[in-house]
Amino acid sequence: LVLLLGGVCLMGYLLLRSGGGGGSEDENVSRRRAPGSAPMGAGARDWDRDLDLDLDRDRDLSKPVYEKPPFDAGGLGELGRAVKLDLRGEERRKEQESISKHQINTYVSDKISLHRTLAERRNPLCKEEKYDYRSLPTTSVVIAFYNEAWSTLLRTVHSVLETTPDILLNEIILVDDYSDRAHLKAPLEAYISGWRKVRLIRATKREGLVRARLLGASISTGDVLTFLDCHCECHVGWLEPLLHRIKEEPSAVVCPVIDVIDWNTFQYLGNAGEPQIGGFDWRLVFTWHVVPHYEQKRRRSPIDVIRSPTMAGGLFAVKKDYFLYLGTYDTGMEVWGGENLEFSFRIWQCGGSLEVHPCSHVGHVFPKKAPYSRSKALSNSVRAAEVWMDDYKELYYHRNPHARREAFGDVTARLQLREKLGCKSFKWYLETIYPDLGVPEDRRGMFGMLKNRGMADYCFDYNPPNDDLVAGQRIILYPCHGMGQNQFFEFSSAGEIQYNTRTPAGCATGDNISTYLSIQHCRAHLKPVPADQRFELRTDGTLFHKSSDKCVQAVDATDNGKPAPALRPCSGSAHQQWFFEERMP
Ligand code: LR7
Ligand code: MN
Numbered sequence: 001l002v003l004l005l006g007g008v009c010l011m012g013y014l015l016l017r018s019g020g021g022g023g024s025e026d027e028n029v030s031r032r033r034a035p036g037s038a039p040m041g042a043g044a045r046d047w048d049r050d051l052d053l054d055l056d057r058d059r060d061l062s063k064p065v066y067e068k069p070p071f072d073a074g075g076l077g078e079l080g081r082a083v084k085l086d087l088r089g090e091e092r093r094k095e096q097e098s099i100s101k102h103q104i105n106t107y108v109s110d111k112i113s114l115h116r117t118l119a120e121r122r123n124p125l126c127k128e129e130k131y132d133y134r135s136l137p138t139t140s141v142v143i144a145f146y147n148e149a150w151s152t153l154l155r156t157v158h159s160v161l162e163t164t165p166d167i168l169l170n171e172i173i174l175v176d177d178y179s180d181r182a183h184l185k186a187p188l189e190a191y192i193s194g195w196r197k198v199r200l201i202r203a204t205k206r207e208g209l210v211r212a213r214l215l216g217a218s219i220s221t222g223d224v225l226t227f228l229d230c231h232c233e234c235h236v237g238w239l240e241p242l243l244h245r246i247k248e249e250p251s252a253v254v255c256p257v258i259d260v261i262d263w264n265t266f267q268y269l270g271n272a273g274e275p276q277i278g279g280f281d282w283r284l285v286f287t288w289h290v291v292p293h294y295e296q297k298r299r300r301s302p303i304d305v306i307r308s309p310t311m312a313g314g315l316f317a318v319k320k321d322y323f324l325y326l327g328t329y330d331t332g333m334e335v336w337g338g339e340n341l342e343f344s345f346r347i348w349q350c351g352g353s354l355e356v357h358p359c360s361h362v363g364h365v366f367p368k369k370a371p372y373s374r375s376k377a378l379s380n381s382v383r384a385a386e387v388w389m390d391d392y393k394e395l396y397y398h399r400n401p402h403a404r405r406e407a408f409g410d411v412t413a414r415l416q417l418r419e420k421l422g423c424k425s426f427k428w429y430l431e432t433i434y435p436d437l438g439v440p441e442d443r444r445g446m447f448g449m450l451k452n453r454g455m456a457d458y459c460f461d462y463n464p465p466n467d468d469l470v471a472g473q474r475i476i477l478y479p480c481h482g483m484g485q486n487q488f489f490e491f492s493s494a495g496e497i498q499y500n501t502r503t504p505a506g507c508a509t510g511d512n513i514s515t516y517l518s519i520q521h522c523r524a525h526l527k528p529v530p531a532d533q534r535f536e537l538r539t540d541g542t543l544f545h546k547s548s549d550k551c552v553q554a555v556d557a558t559d560n561g562k563p564a565p566a567l568r569p570c571s572g573s574a575h576q577q578w579f580f581e582e583r584m585p
Pocket of ligand 2: 229230231314364365
């Protein structure tokens, strides 16, 4: 391990505390009968007795590292309830200050017990699963943190200790990624000192989450590495399903269901319904999806694992030797972003599987907005594209022309890894693992900025009000920026004007009433393409909309005073002439 992680170890780290590491597991695993249990009936045969003792012992084997204090019915935020404080004056100011500092309402978090009990969120079938604790692999939980607030970090640690069977946990490894906040220095060390199974190591420079996690992994002793973000809460029974699946299939990388903890109220929003799986769009942004039909068919029970094309990145378990075999992480990635898609592609393309286990639930606080700069995400994504996406990386570059100019460093070692492991192509991955992702055609001259001749330097522009592609939002005209993204359109061979940077793809849709073009979900699966989404791009550049018998025209002042494309009687004027421009560096 040390050899393989050599690069990481060279960075140096300070081993601060090692509570428990090699401590005897047995002293905590009582083999006595539970108090009050009935004595064996006379005449019971030996094998009956053995069975009885076994069950008894297993009950003890699920004991957590530390018992959760009794549930406090009146406590703020207990059972994951929302906390809403009616604050005024100085207290209100402090609350606002906590939000602007952490992008999480840590004022509220500080008032909630670090040991709060969560309500049951699992499918009832999960509780019927019984595990043979002694045969499950052990794990090290690695939690990297950078400038995390006190109560969110410590609630994460307590929740792991209080929901994880002692016998399965080798240690929690906290990795401080060179934080500069005082509470994470001596006060943190003092707080955890004397705890069993909690170790704290510190990076000696800012490593970013990839190398920080690897630093933690490099001193781990468990069979399985379990990574968590530093603002999580584990639900009872979260770990067993992950380890059980890995025991059954050592090349499976398994994610818990990620429940949302509200950044403002700390409400725990999980539910027992079908979890979502991960995907991505052609900007290489991670997306969530409902479980597709073919996957539902493959599964035999609602508590079977769900295969997922990608993972969100923060929360997963992987067998340590398999993680090493797969080449851990790309250590050329900095700070935040991209590593989750890179790892997802690599897992699938190199013969593993990526799964979500419906019985494992972990809550995660999604902050109001990013609490630190994430500008490195671009070069990280480019590294992922360069190594794993073959020619499909062009689809990404077309939609992010600036990515092509990004200095992404050297990926030779990662390409060699791909070669060495004999990994499959991205085409295989798309066809086999993510068939639902629409693959754009990107025919030469038929994609990029959609520019008008009459209104020079104005382009089709689409800005969904939130991250979802909201059907019905109007397309506007905006000064061309050449950055792809929301000005990237493509004319498909079926005659659609597609907005397909995001998933699912949107299509320009015209109607006779408003005369404006809106983006709606493409309905091309209704062959032929529905008339309201069908256009003809003629050689003179006119975009003819057959169903309204009109042409797309650049109108500089629409009903709201702003320019937008609209359907008007065909005139052949320059305002009705369009062309695509793919701005290359
Ligand atoms: O420089 C850094 N050093 C760190 O140690 C930056 C971050 N970190 C730590 C950080 O303190 C945290 O514990 O790394 C962890 C992840 O950082 P977050 O919490 O700021 O990231 P996130 O939750 O916004 O982002 C998600 O995507 C990231 C892509 O790089 C990582 O994979 C995160 O782990 C991931 N989080 C999750 O998957 C939780 C569910 C969120 C979703 C969707
Ligand atoms: Mn996070």
